[in-house]
Amino acid sequence: MSNSAATSESTSITEQVFRHHLGAFALGIDELLKDYTDGSVIITPTATHAGLNQIRAFFEAFLASTTPEFWAAFQVESQAVKDEVAYLTWSAAPFIPMATDTLVIRGARIAIQTFTPFQ
Structure with a gap:
């Protein structure tokens, strides 16, 4: 397989996982x-959540804090995918005026994610 074919395949998988991740919020935890x-990690300004149990707890807390008004205000501001990295900026003003997520996709799963909300 050539490098360009490997890059194209990797980008395609990254895009698929990225799209699924964004759509999964509407479908639940x-x-x-x-x-x-279980080897995945989410890094935030306040904590690092490692493994499925901690990631579940992170998303349960996040989803519990959101309201229908939050989701009505949610907007993707920008997104980019390059090789195994996906980047997203979004807002849900006035709840979260801006946030960024960076996802590193390996083996068709999110290996590392950073999440930073700006208040």
Whole structure:
């Protein structure tokens, strides 16, 4: 396989996982967790969440804090995919004026994710 074919295949998988991740919020925690493994990590300004149990707890707390008004205000501002990295900026003003997520996709799952909300 040539490098360009490997890059194209990797980007395609990254885009698929990225799209699934964004759509999974509407489907619930179990659907969200399909994008992670027990080796996955989410890094935020306040904590590092490692493994499925901690990632579940992170998303349960996040989803519990959101309201229908939050989801009505949610907007993707920008997104980019390059090789195994996906980047997203989004807002849900006035709740979260801006946030960024960076996802590193390996083996068709999110290996590492960073999440930073700006208040």
